[in-house]
Amino acid sequence: MTNTTLKKISEVLGVSISTVSRALKNHPDISEKTKAKVIELAQTLDYEPNANAIHLRTNNSNLFGLVVPTISNYFYDAFIAAIEEDSRQQGYSLIILQSGDDPVIEANNLKICRQNRVSGVFACITPATKDMQPFQKIFAMGIPVVFFDKVPDLANCHRVCVADTAAAALAANALNNTAVKHVLAIFGNPTMSISKKRLQAFSGALQPETQCTIGYAYNSEEAIEITAKHLAASKKPDAVFCMSDEILTGAMKAIQIAAWLIPKQIKVIAISNGFFPNLYHPTITYVETSGYRLGKLAFSKMMTCLSGDTNTAELSLPCTLVEGGSL
Numbered sequence: 001m002t003n004t005t006l007k008k009i010s011e012v013l014g015v016s017i018s019t020v021s022r023a024l025k026n027h028p029d030i031s032e033k034t035k036a037k038v039i040e041l042a043q044t045l046d047y048e049p050n051a052n053a054i055h056l057r058t059n060n061s062n063l064f065g066l067v068v069p070t071i072s073n074y075f076y077d078a079f080i081a082a083i084e085e086d087s088r089q090q091g092y093s094l095i096i097l098q099s100g101d102d103p104v105i106e107a108n109n110l111k112i113c114r115q116n117r118v119s120g121v122f123a124c125i126t127p128a129t130k131d132m133q134p135f136q137k138i139f140a141m142g143i144p145v146v147f148f149d150k151v152p153d154l155a156n157c158h159r160v161c162v163a164d165t166a167a168a169a170l171a172a173n174a175l176n177n178t179a180v181k182h183v184l185a186i187f188g189n190p191t192m193s194i195s196k197k198r199l200q201a202f203s204g205a206l207q208p209e210t211q212c213t214i215g216y217a218y219n220s221e222e223a224i225e226i227t228a229k230h231l232a233a234s235k236k237p238d239a240v241f242c243m244s245d246e247i248l249t250g251a252m253k254a255i256q257i258a259a260w261l262i263p264k265q266i267k268v269i270a271i272s273n274g275f276f277p278n279l280y281h282p283t284i285t286y287v288e289t290s291g292y293r294l295g296k297l298a299f300s301k302m303m304t305c306l307s308g309d310t311n312t313a314e315l316s317l318p319c320t321l322v323e324g325g326s327l
Contacts, residue, residue, distance in 0.1 A: 004045040013037055063093045064302070065113035067123045069101045069150075075245060075273040075291035076124070079148065082295025083122060090303070092119065101126045107134040114141060120302050121145045125152055127189040127218075144305035148298045150194055151314075158305060159314040160298045161194070162289035167271050167319040168198040168243075170287045172205035174269055175239055178327050182211040184230050184237035186223055186247045190216050198243050198271070213237065223250025231258045231266075239327075242270035248284065249276060268326040271319075282325025289319055 010017045015034065023030045023038035030038075041047075064087055068076045080096060087094045095116065097109035103126050113121050114137060121138055123145055132154060138145055144158065151159040175183060185202055188195045199214065206212055213230065217223040223246070230237055231254060240255070242248040248270040260266050262282060270277060270286045277284035294317050301315060 004042070004047040006047075009038060009041055009045065009047065012041060062091055063095060063116060063118045065095050065097065065109070065116070065118040065121045067097050067099055067106060067109045067113075067121065069099055069124060069126065071096065071098060073246070074275040075149070075289070078273060078291030079295040079298070082292045083299055086296065086299040099124075099126050101128070103129045103131070107131075110134040110138055113143070114138060117141075118143060120306060122298055122302070123147050124149045126150075127192050144302060146298050146302050146305065148294060150192055153193055156312050158301055158312055160294060160301055161314060161316055162294060163316040163319045164194055164197040165201040166316075167287045167289055168201035169205040170319060170321050171241055171269050171271060172202045174285060174287075174321055174327060175210070175241065175267070176205070176207050178239070178267060180210060180239040180267060182213070182235065182237045183239045183241055184213050184215060184227065185241040185243075186215040186217050186226055186251060187243045188216070188247065189218055195243065202241065217247050217250060220246050220250035220253075223247040224254045227251040227254035228258065231255070231260065237266065239267040239269070242268070242272075245270070245272050245276045248272060248286075252280060252284075262326050274322065277322070277324060280326075284326045285324040286322050287319050288322050290317065293317055 006017045006020045010020045013020070019030060019034065020038050023035045024042060026035065064083070066080065066083055068080065071077060071080065084094050095118070097112060099106040099109060106126050106129060110121070111134070120143060125147065127150070129152065132152060135145060146158045146160060148160050149162070151161060183206065187199050190196070203212060215226040217226055223242070227240060227250065240251050242251050251268070255262065255266060255268070262268055268284050270284055271289055272286040273291050274286065274288050277286045297315055297317055
């Protein structure tokens with residue numbers, strides 16, 4: 001089956017190509033009778049516009065690029081769902097690219113975005129991203145980039161984040177309301193701004209008399225090792241704070257292996273998208289940071305960028321404490 005073109009439709013109906021084109025665009029100069037004939041034949045022949053030709057003519061791909069570390073993460077899955085939903089409603093398509101937390105793959109993903117002349121890019125940078133040149137190439141093409149969740153310490157860029165400082169402080173204050181004396185607080189990559197913000201806020205909000213041991217885990221496996229090590233130490237923690245869902249799953253596995261009772265022997269609190277805390281019994285108390293709501297905020301920011309707004313103030317998503325049975 002050959003592709004249907006405007007020329008083929010014009011030849012069948014005996015009208016000019018420009019008439020067919022204008023009829024499909026509902027141009028007022030074309031009669032309703034002609035429009036009906038053109039549309040009916042186009043549907044019968046399964047006509048589809050040439051996207052590449054439209055991109056070249058209008059210099060607008062109506063396509064967004066979204067670069068995430070992985071899609072197998074409930075926070076990013078929820079974020080993607082929000083972006084896809086709003087993109088579809090606004091007439092945009094979406095290409096989703098995974099970096100695997102590898103800056104080389106991230107750079108290649110940005111190259112794909114450039115080659116496809118995307119209208120905008122949503123990007124969560126990798127922990128190892130130091131060279132911002134691949135992003136500078138995107139900026140040079142006039143393509144807006146909205147950084148989300150893990151964002152660069154870069155001046156004059158568009159960033160949307162969860163309220164990292166408020167979320168960590170809220171978790172610390174929840175622990176302050178209990179009788180805990182020794183907290184094991186596990187954070188992510190210490191070079192990331194998200195880890196730095198949460199560590200500073202958590203440590204600052206925790207009561208001075210509460211001992212706090214800091215650990216860093218790059219993934220759930222490392223969270224298992226850190227938690228298990230401290231559960232077996234002579235001076236054991238009576239509470240664990242987990243900076244993320246990935247860290248929470250690791251810490252919980254170590255606690256379950258050690259057969260510690262929650263909250264009698266150890267209390268647990270996390271910053272979470274909300275899915276994993278509800279898988280455990282008792283339910284884990286957590287500070288909610290919604291990937292879906294962050295996606296909605298990021299898309300709104302992208303739309304303001306495309307409208308010509310150059311304001312680069314960082315936007316933060318409010319957080320809330322969700323009570324479980326783990327404190």
